[in-house]
Amino acid sequence: MNTKDLRYIKTEELIRSAFLNLAERTTIENIHIKDICAEAKISRNAFYGHYESKYELLERICKDASENMLSSLTEETVQNLRENLMYGVTEWCIQVVYEHRDLMRVLSKSSPAHFQKIIRYVFIESTLKELYTGTENIQKNIILKMSEAYISDALTSIIQIWLEDPSTISVRDLAKFLHSISHHAAAFFYAKLDENKNIKRRK
Amino acid sequence: MNTKDLRYIKTEELIRSAFLNLAERTTIENIHIKDICAEAKISRNAFYGHYESKYELLERICKDASENMLSSLTEETVQNLRENLMYGVTEWCIQVVYEHRDLMRVLSKSSPAHFQKIIRYVFIESTLKELYTGTENIQKNIILKMSEAYISDALTSIIQIWLEDPSTISVRDLAKFLHSISHHAAAFFYAKLDENKNIKRRK
Structure with a gap:
């Protein structure tokens, strides 16, 4: 996957902002990948193209x-x-x-x-x-x-x-x-x- | 229940020391009433004669x-x-x-x-x-x-x-x-x- 690809960058932004929106309302333990995908309006595959888990995402942020x-x-x-x-x-x-x-x-x-x-x-x-x-x-x-x-x-x-x-x-x-x-x-x-x-x- | 009763006092001691033994090895979230009872060698009824939950027990301690x-x-x-x-x-x-x-x-x-x-x-x-x-x-x-x-x-x-x-x-x-x-x-x-x-x- 080309991480400079515009679609990749856009999805990355969507994932991060969805994650932070959810984190405003609950603790990390209670956030699930499916919630992040729903909030970001992306597929699970799209998420896993960027991160292996919510914890990897959190560490990166x-x-x-x-x-x-x-x-x-x-x-x-x-x-x-x-x-x-x-x-x-x-x-x-x-x-x-x-x-x-x-x-x-x-x-x-x-x-x-x-x-x-x-x-x-x-x-x-x-x-x-x-x-x-x-x-x-x-x-x-x-x-x-x-x-x-x-x-x-x-x-x-x-x-x-x-x-x-x-x-x-x-x-x-x-x-x-x-x-x-x-x-x-x-x-x-x-x-x-x-x-x-x-x-x-x-x- | 007479809280000055010797058996009551004995059970209370067993509950507390069982709870603290378990807490040495794990976090509060992972301790269950059945573990406390097993460790203290008492029945669930005996436990509930003293406390409504592990959190009530923890607060008391x-x-x-x-x-x-x-x-x-x-x-x-x-x-x-x-x-x-x-x-x-x-x-x-x-x-x-x-x-x-x-x-x-x-x-x-x-x-x-x-x-x-x-x-x-x-x-x-x-x-x-x-x-x-x-x-x-x-x-x-x-x-x-x-x-x-x-x-x-x-x-x-x-x-x-x-x-x-x-x-x-x-x-x-x-x-x-x-x-x-x-x-x-x-x-x-x-x-x-x-x-x-x-x-x-x-x-």
Whole structure:
């Protein structure tokens, strides 16, 4: 199948938007291939020409979203991270979630585990890899592992509440709040990373 | 049914320990009444003489655990809270979880949502009620709501990792770490509570 074929691209769009429409109304477990096909007005064969299962489709949607979000990680933001200027990073994080708010809201309701994984991957794991080598050692040290989980789950929790109704607080005010409540924990985590001899700052 | 009857008490113990044995090996959704009865070597009628469903049983176990954990909240700990001496509170929290580690570990694996609810109820909601009146207003203010969720989910996350193997770090070291990473966020939350005119410190 030629994935650049216009009909293929059109069907792919129909599948994704049908899946997300259904995910607005129920959890991933309760979505069946036949519902996706009915919503997209395509045949089962057309669906299976693109994906083996709804889980493969969900993984692909999450992977694309993560890559999209990460593509906005500029050298300036990385430089802020390097210099421990946490505010710029916090602002980037909130801004990026805001730009992807429709998809993120659907994922946070229909599949909290995938939502949590995206937040962790984009805002914690990927940014740490920009700053350090040897980040795979984080999981081998209980304090580092707990610090990463603390920051990641606290961030997920705030974003999840925000996405219930993004109009209750502005991007700017949320970035300010998130910075106020979390910059100390982030600084603590960086200090512990810097103490670990298997994890090195990139120049 | 006389709930003080010795046979009744014995059956209750059998049901609870059978349920927790099963919960060690699988999630709550996959436990059926017939499995509980087989494990406890009791009849279905005996089970239904105690509970209407596995969910009622689970709720009761969680309620008893919460009350048990809260019964160790001494006036001294509350006084520490009042004076913003966060270390004493952190130590109490870790010590209490340690004393209930077997049950808490099983719950954190078999029903993460119930586990999270207990942590939040015992260590956040109940301690706040000791300190303030009007805590029901927390949910009406986005910054307070997010702060509470931040602290509660970050704490849950750390405890969950710890319970995978409580021997990796001592109660004392974990309390020290938790205090280091979280005292700033807790102080921020208290400051915001003190600013809110619908929430008042108890004398």
